[in-house]
Amino acid sequence: MNIFDKITYLQEKSHGYHAIRATTQLRYAYRISEVNDFKYNDIVLKAADVLLGDLNINGSITKNAAKECEDILSVLSEEAKKYTMICIAHAHIDMNWMWSYNETVAITLDTFRTMLKMLREYPQFTFSQSQASTYKIVEKHDPEMFEEIKEMVKMGRWEVTASTWVEGDKNMTSGESQARHILYTKKYFKEKFGIPFDSILLDYEPDTFGHNAQVPEILEKGGIKYYYHCRGSESHCIYNWKSPSGASVLVFREPDWYNTIITYDYADYLPSFCKKHGIDRLIRVYGVGDHGGGPTRRDIERLIDMSTWPCYAKIEFGSYRTFFEYLETKRENFPTVEGELNFVFTGCYSSESRIKMANRMAEDSLNTAETLTALANAFANGKPYTKGYTKAWIKTLFNHFHDILPGSGIRETREHALAYLQEVLGYTYAGRSKSLIAFAESIDTSSIKTEDDKESFADGAGMGFKGVAQQNSALVRGLETQIVNTGCGKTRIFHIFNTTAYDRSEALEFPIWDYPGKLEKLEIKDADGNDVPFYISKGGGGFWAHTCVNITAFVTVPAFGYITLIAREGESKHLPYIMYFWNPRVEYYQDFVLENDRIVARFDRSMQLVSLVDKKTNKEMINEKSGFFSLCWQNHKLPTVTTGNAWVEGYVLKEQNINENYPVFVTEMNNGNDIRKYICYEMDFGKSKISVTVSLDRTSSVLKYKVDADWHEIFTNEEGIPALKFLLPFGFEVDEYEYEIAFGTVKRSAHNHDVPSIGFGAVHDKESNRSLILMTDSIYAYRGENNSFSLTLLRASQSPDMYPEYGMHSYNIGIGICDKDEYFRYSDTFNYPLYFITNTSHKGSLPLKNSFISTSKNIAVSTLKTSEDENGFIVRVFDISKNGGMAFIQINADFEVTAVDNLERPIDKEVSRDGSRVLVNLSPCETIALKVTLNKGVV
Incomplete structure (x- = not known):
């Protein structure tokens, strides 16, 4: 037998503590030799032969032989302990994954109670825990335990690793949401634990299903320096991740996994990993997880025991912070990675569409309500509603958990998420209505007699x-x-x-x-x-x-x-x-056409789009039937590691064009009205029905589809997973598709699976220099391939939720023709409604019409909100040109302005003034927040 076979054979025959202890050190000794050009192989073989001889004589490895083996290997002790294994105890607690919220409360309380017991029992033991939501649960349901945790945090025994409210999704949440995770989490721990903002430096996302390209930009602006993850990449384990703006975070991708128990071979790959990366220490994250639990007494006892072994790694109970601070000293040695870290679990871009609708509704409703409140506070003597919006944001952020928003939970998961939405909308209605009323009271309507x-x-x-x-x-x-x-x-x-x-x-x-x-x-x-x-x-x-x-x-x-x-x-x-009488004299069968001064859209009798002409260039944007719905069945028997088909998007087994294969009934038509032209139609298919209104407004370049689906298709083992799609083939060649992500866009090549977008997909026609944009109000699953876009509207998976989509659903879909620099303009005006309020005649300080703020075309506004100190408002913008450069924000008032980070702290960023315009020079794809304080109101 060679050295490998000897070590393997001995470990297979190891039974009992002393035998396992000896063979584990033998294996580790070989790893030490391996990273030193095998210079210690003779010592390893000598120790192995002692064990083999004893095994041959006695039929097992005796305690004496194990001791002799260990004595031989002890000459390598100094070399072995050059490497440190930093053991970090953690409990992965999924929010409402396969259980209801009350069970989430139970496992959080029970886990933390157990950890406190372990901390009291083992003075060297330390524990680390992420997710502000877990701490909030304890604060609410067991205040006494909460105080105990605070004491352990002060003592340095309990490490807070939460910089986000939950370990959330990074592909389907808006940039503003991701910024608010950091803001509200840091504020919470500063208020409750006295932890300074600058002491929370890690974004801990072990199970998140992919990561958008702007994550480093968002983290840096929130005072986060480090990132821990497992999924989304198979390349580097330690690297600098850089966003297009140049913002960077230091990243550790777990080479093993975050839900582990302590085994005796826990340090096996430590020497080779350290040599490869030029380091001498590595973290090992341990603890029972998903349903809580954390480390067990056996885990702790084993680590204490293994730390005494002479030929084994140095073992420490440690923290993420000390490890990342160590990596920081060697940062220049690590590679740099750019771009998104995707894709995994592509089925999660479409699973549980109601939860996804709830997220978009919550984010959009908060955006508009906060905007109205900020403007009312500044210009109409309105009152802040900061506490209400904070509560609404916290509920919205909770639903971002990586098994809630992605739709990989059960029925109770969905029900709780939708209940939270209703509470969010209660807060946003209250804040929005207060602000609209403040405006109504301040606008001078005395010239109008009522x-x-x-x-x-x-x-x-x-x-x-x-x-x-x-x-x-x-x-x-x-x-x-x-x-x-x-x-x-x-x-x-x-x-x-x-x-x-x-x-x-x-x-x-x-x-x-x-x-x-x-x-x-x-x-x-x-x-x-x-x-x-x-x-x-x-x-x-x-x-x-x-x-x-x-x-x-x-x-x-x-x-x-x-x-x-x-x-x-x-x-x-x-x-x-x-x-006295009206009766038809002649019957007219109209063509199905929607036309204005911008575009002309023609439909055939199946209501498929057969022509879409841009009048600005006379360009025909499609060259085949388009704008139709399809019913497909996806394979549910893929040979993947994940059995639940909420996660896995199977390839199409069969597909039907609903518009062509089922009767299409046009129920109403108005193409003579100059303000809004529309065609209504409906289709019955299988056990389901779709009702659609396609409309075109005056001066608009957007066809709007209002879709109501009464869905009753369910999974069967014979046919697979039924899905409802909307398809948009177009008439020009492209080699890349552009999608909205947090604070920007990303260009991707064609993919034969769904990819995430938080608002739109767009393609550019080089010949006409015009773009086709596909927008939605609540759909995240886009696909661009073969010069075509598709949307997955519904996907009726059956695991873990048996009937996730059964019932009524509504969507808004927009097909627009625009210039490349108009994507965000089209998307924002598509998704954010105009609001109105009635009024009576009275005196006031504001005119009958007004514009308070405007911006340059090279930026988009992420938020306009009241500042957290309620002394001014925050405008957060981001570069959409991808080129950076000078941008302006015009504020029609007398004001002071300061550049701030996403925590609303002043930063060293030059901001200049040109009268009422604020000028700021942005890097490509950079975000910037400005705090504005008015001096004396509107000019």
Whole structure:
């Protein structure tokens, strides 16, 4: 037998403590020899032969032989202990994975109680724990235990490794969400534990399913220097990860795994790993996990015992911080990695679509509400709502856990996530309505005479009303409510608010409650007395003793501003003829065409898009049938390591074009209205049904699909996983597809699987120098291949949730034609609605129309929020040109401005002024936050 066979044979025959101790050190001694050009092989063979001889004589390895072996190997003790194994105890606690929230509470409390017991019993033992959510659970449900943990943290025995509220998804959460994870987590530990912001330096993400390219940028701006992960890469284990802006974090990718128990061969690869990376120490993360647990008494006892072995690694109970600080001293020796770390578990981009809808609704609702509150505080004597928004954010962040948002949980996981959404929307409604009311009270409407009708029935109408919804809104889910009506009489005042950084001209639908005038004489004017085009749209009717009529008007609203509309009864424009009968005289079969001054879209009788022409260039953007839905069945018997098909996206077994294979019924059509043209159709297929409204607004280059799916397809072992898709083949060649990620975009080559996007996918036609953009309000699963886009709208996996998609679903999909620098403009105006509030006639300090803030075209705004100290507001922007350069933010007020990080601390970043413009020079794809404090209001 050679040296390898001898060591292997002896370990196989090792039974009992002394034999295992001896053969483990024998194996480690070989590893020491291996990294020293095998110079110690003779010693290893000598020790091995002692054990082999004893085994041959006695049939087992005796204690005496084991002692003799150890004595021989002890000459290598100094060499063996040049390498240190830093053992870090950890308990991986999944939030609501295969269990409900009450069980998450139980396993958190039980795990922490056990760890406190171990810490008291073993003075050398240390413990590290991530996720602010776990600490919050203890604070809420066991305050006494919480105080014990705080004491252990002060003593340095318990390491807080949480810089995020949960170990969350990094591909489907917005950049703003990822920034808020760090902000609210650091604030929590500073408030509750007295831990300074600069002492929390690690983002610990052991099980996250991939990592977007902007993570280093987000972490650096949040004061995070280090990153720990397991998934998303198979290359380097220690590296510098750099974002396009140049921001960088030091990364350790776990070479083993984070859920381990202590075995005697725990240090086996330590010498070779250390030699390869030019280091002399390595962390080993141990502890039972997923369902909590942490290290056991056996783990601790083994480590204490193994630390006394002469020919074994030096063993320490340690921390992540000390390890990363050590790596920092050798940072220049490690390679640099750029770009995203993907893909894994691609099925999770589509699993549990309701949870994904909930996340987009929460993020978007918080964005618009915080914007309105920040503007109202600054310009309309509004009040902060910081505590309410913080509570809403915490619930939103909880749902980012890497088994919740990705949809790899059970029914109870989904139910809890959706319940949290309802609470979030309660907070955002409260904050948004307070801010809109503050504006309504501050806007001077005294020039508009309204009636003071003591018999009015309209005041208070529409409480909780959600029947009228902006067609382009991500918040149309039967959950978002509108603010109560305050006007009455025949003259009504409406203020329309734009919470985006872009001037907008579009169709807006809103209700007029209990109108006593004649609708045929209704007219709408803007603040300058100009006629506003409108029509009375369908819907409306009764609502809790009140009635409303729905108005669709074409409005123009400036960036971060508002306008005023006046609806009143006007004079008759003509004397109508009296007609007693109306009957059709000639039947017309219309072509299915939606056209305005920007684009023309033609559909065949199956409502497939057969032509989409950009009038700016006369370019035909498609060359085959497009814009259709498909029903496919995916393979569920893939030979993968993961059996649950929520994670694994199987290849297509068969696929049907629903538009071609099932009857398509056009139920309504309006292509003569200049404000909004639309076609409604529906299709029954299998046990399910889709209802679709395709619309095109005046001056818009976006076809909007409002999709309602009544889904009843389920998994069967015979057919596989049913999925509903939307396909968009286009008519030009591309070699890359661009997708929205946190604080930017990423370009990817074609993939034959779904990839994540948080808002849109886009392709550029070099010939016409125009782009085709595909936008959604709640879909994350995109695929670009073969000059085509597809969206996975629903994927009815059956494990671990048996029926994740059964029932009603709604989506908004947009197909637009634009320039390359307009992607974020199109996406933001598609997803963020215009808001409105009614008003009465009164004095005020604000004009009837206003724009408070505007920006240059090379940046996008991530947030406009009240600062955490409530002394000003924060504007966070990011470079979208990918070239960097000078950007400006114009603020129409007298103000002071300071550059801050994502924790809202001043940073050394040059900010200059040109009158009301703030000028800042950005690196490519860089984010920057500015804190603005007003001196005396609007100029």
